[in-house]
Amino acid sequence: MEGNTALSGKVVSVATGEAHSLILTGDGRVYSWGKGMFGRLGTGSEVDELFPVQVKFETCVEKRLNFVGVAAGAYHSLALADDGSVWCWGYNIYGQLGVSGENYSMPHLMDQFLELGSLGSLIDHSETKSEGPLKICSIKAGGMMSLAIDDHGALWMWGNCPQQRNKTGSSISFESSFIPIPVRDFHGHSVVKVACGSEHVVALVSAGETYKGEDLVCYSWGNNNHGQLGLGDRESRVHPEIVEMFNKDSSWDVYEVACGAYHTALLTRKRRTVDPLESVCWTFGLGDNGQLGHGTTQSVLKPEPVKELPGQAYLISVDCGLFHTSVVSSVGDVWSWGMEKGLGLCPDASFTGTDAGDAASPLLMSGYGVDGPIFHNPIQVACGAAHTVLVANDGYKLWSWGRGTSGVLGNGKTINCFAPSFVLWPPLTEDFKQPEPKTVGEESNGSKAVAETDKRLSLAMEEIELLQSKLSIMEQYGGMLHGLVFGRPFTYQDIPISLQNSGNFDIAKEWESMLESADHSKLRRLELFYRDMRATIKDKIMKRRIQEIIKECLPSSTTAK
Known part of the structure; x- marks a missing residue:
C-alpha cells in the first residue's frame, strides 16, 4: 500500500487544453499550468503559470474533496470528485461551465446535476423515480463543449452542443446550453467512453444494457464537413450513428477514442485472439497536415489503419491535438504525426531547414537512454493544441514538448521544445513544507x-x-x-554516450566516431560548413593584416613629409 507521500507525487491522469494542462494525483488533488487567460487554470487569476500549481477548491464543509477525474476543453477545465460532484472553471461564453454568465477563474460547483434525476426517469414518465440524486462517474471536454457519463451509463452534454435545426428537418445547428442535455439515443445501453472535437462527438457504447468487456459499438455525430464522423460521407448528423467498421459484429474491439479539431483516432485490438499485442490505430477526418498518419495529406471519410506503426506494439493511449496525433505503447515508445513533425506547432513557430515540415507518417519520439527507454511504464499521452504531455514511470515523471509560450510545457521556460523536456514535478514547494505547530507552547x-x-x-x-x-x-x-x-535542433541523443555515462569524454575520439557513423549527406554538409568557416576566417585574417600594414605605413608617411 502506497503512503500518502507517494500518492501525492503520483500522476494518475492528465488533460490538455489549447494552451494549458491539468493533472490528477493519486491522493485526489488537481494541479494546472500554462496560459492563464480566461481563468482556465483555476488559480483565481489570469496569470500564466510556468510550473504545476495546485488548484484550490472552496467548499462549505471542512472535509477536503477527493478528485477522481479531470478534463480540459480549449479554454475551460473540469474536475470530478468522488462524491459525483462536477467542478468547472475558465471560459464560459457557451455555458460550458454549467452556469449562465461570465467566466470563472476559480472552480465553481456545477449544481445542475443536483436537480436532475436519472435519464431513465426522464424518459419513462411513470411514477417510478430513481433513488437518490444523479451521480456523475466520468467527465470529458473538448472545444467549447463539456460531457459527463452518469452511474447509469447515460451521456450528458452542455456548452456548444449539436442540436436539430427544426422539428421536421435533419439539418444540424450548434446552440449554447448551460443546462446538461441528455443524449436519449443510448437509452437501454451504457456509454463507456466519449471524446469530442470542435463540433463532433464519438462515443463507445455497450451493445447490451451493460458493458461486458469486448462488446463496445462506436457511434459518432455532430459536424462532419471533413469526414470526422467516419461514416463515409461529409453529411453532419444530429443523432448518433454507428461507425460500421466497429459495429457489434466487428472483429475489432475498440478500447480508446480521441478527437482532434476535425479528425478522430481509435485504438482497437482483435476480438477473440490469443495475441494481445495485435493493436491497431485507426484515423479518419481532416488530413491536411498529415494528422491521420497515412503518409498523405488527404482527408479520409472512413476509418483507415495507421500502417506505419509497428505491428507488435500494443498501444495503451492515444490523443489528438488540433492538427497532430500521438500514441504511446506499453513499452514506452511514443509516436507522433501531423503538423510540424507531429509537434502541432504552427509553421511560423517552427524550426526551418530540411528537417522542417509536417509529418504525414508516424515519427518515433527521441526517448531512449543508455539503459533502455526513458519512458518506461507509461500511463497516458495527452495532446493540446500545439503541445503534448506524457505521463510515465508509473506516474512519477512527466515530459512535455511542442509550443512553450506562456509556460505551456510546465518546465519553467517559455520557449518551444522539439524534443521531450521534463515537467517540473513534483512542485519544488512541496519539498519545503514543514508541519504546522501542534500546541500553544510550541x-x-x-x-x-x-x-x-x-x-x-x-x-x-x-x-x-x-x-x-x-x-x-x-x-x-x-x-x-x-x-x-x-542543420537540425539539438536533442538528448546528440550527447556522446561516454559523456552520458561518466561526464568525461575524449573529444578527438568522439569526433572521429561521429565522422565514421555519418552518412554521405551529413559529411557533405559538414564539409560545406567548414569550407565556409575557413573562408570566413581567412578573409578576416587578411583584413586584419591589411589594417596592420596600413598602420605601419602611416607613421612612415607622416615622417617623410
Missing part, C-alpha cells in the same frame, strides 16, 4: 520555524530561477551552434 517556535523556512524557500526559488535562466540561455546558444553545424 506556537511561537513553530511560527519562527515556518518564517525561516519561507525565507529559505524564497532564496532557493530565486537561485533556481537564476540557474534556469542561465541554463535556458546556454541551451539556446548550444542549440544554435548545433543547428549551424548539423
Whole structure:
C-alpha cells in the first residue's frame, strides 16, 4: 500500500487544453499550468503559470474533496470528485461551465446535476423515480463543449452542443446550453467512453444494457464537413450513428477514442485472439497536415489503419491535438504525426531547414537512454493544441514538448521544445513544507520555524530561477551552434554516450566516431560548413593584416613629409 507521500507525487491522469494542462494525483488533488487567460487554470487569476500549481477548491464543509477525474476543453477545465460532484472553471461564453454568465477563474460547483434525476426517469414518465440524486462517474471536454457519463451509463452534454435545426428537418445547428442535455439515443445501453472535437462527438457504447468487456459499438455525430464522423460521407448528423467498421459484429474491439479539431483516432485490438499485442490505430477526418498518419495529406471519410506503426506494439493511449496525433505503447515508445513533425506547432513557430515540415507518417519520439527507454511504464499521452504531455514511470515523471509560450510545457521556460523536456514535478514547494505547530507552547517556535523556512524557500526559488535562466540561455546558444553545424535542433541523443555515462569524454575520439557513423549527406554538409568557416576566417585574417600594414605605413608617411 502506497503512503500518502507517494500518492501525492503520483500522476494518475492528465488533460490538455489549447494552451494549458491539468493533472490528477493519486491522493485526489488537481494541479494546472500554462496560459492563464480566461481563468482556465483555476488559480483565481489570469496569470500564466510556468510550473504545476495546485488548484484550490472552496467548499462549505471542512472535509477536503477527493478528485477522481479531470478534463480540459480549449479554454475551460473540469474536475470530478468522488462524491459525483462536477467542478468547472475558465471560459464560459457557451455555458460550458454549467452556469449562465461570465467566466470563472476559480472552480465553481456545477449544481445542475443536483436537480436532475436519472435519464431513465426522464424518459419513462411513470411514477417510478430513481433513488437518490444523479451521480456523475466520468467527465470529458473538448472545444467549447463539456460531457459527463452518469452511474447509469447515460451521456450528458452542455456548452456548444449539436442540436436539430427544426422539428421536421435533419439539418444540424450548434446552440449554447448551460443546462446538461441528455443524449436519449443510448437509452437501454451504457456509454463507456466519449471524446469530442470542435463540433463532433464519438462515443463507445455497450451493445447490451451493460458493458461486458469486448462488446463496445462506436457511434459518432455532430459536424462532419471533413469526414470526422467516419461514416463515409461529409453529411453532419444530429443523432448518433454507428461507425460500421466497429459495429457489434466487428472483429475489432475498440478500447480508446480521441478527437482532434476535425479528425478522430481509435485504438482497437482483435476480438477473440490469443495475441494481445495485435493493436491497431485507426484515423479518419481532416488530413491536411498529415494528422491521420497515412503518409498523405488527404482527408479520409472512413476509418483507415495507421500502417506505419509497428505491428507488435500494443498501444495503451492515444490523443489528438488540433492538427497532430500521438500514441504511446506499453513499452514506452511514443509516436507522433501531423503538423510540424507531429509537434502541432504552427509553421511560423517552427524550426526551418530540411528537417522542417509536417509529418504525414508516424515519427518515433527521441526517448531512449543508455539503459533502455526513458519512458518506461507509461500511463497516458495527452495532446493540446500545439503541445503534448506524457505521463510515465508509473506516474512519477512527466515530459512535455511542442509550443512553450506562456509556460505551456510546465518546465519553467517559455520557449518551444522539439524534443521531450521534463515537467517540473513534483512542485519544488512541496519539498519545503514543514508541519504546522501542534500546541500553544510550541506556537511561537513553530511560527519562527515556518518564517525561516519561507525565507529559505524564497532564496532557493530565486537561485533556481537564476540557474534556469542561465541554463535556458546556454541551451539556446548550444542549440544554435548545433543547428549551424548539423542543420537540425539539438536533442538528448546528440550527447556522446561516454559523456552520458561518466561526464568525461575524449573529444578527438568522439569526433572521429561521429565522422565514421555519418552518412554521405551529413559529411557533405559538414564539409560545406567548414569550407565556409575557413573562408570566413581567412578573409578576416587578411583584413586584419591589411589594417596592420596600413598602420605601419602611416607613421612612415607622416615622417617623410
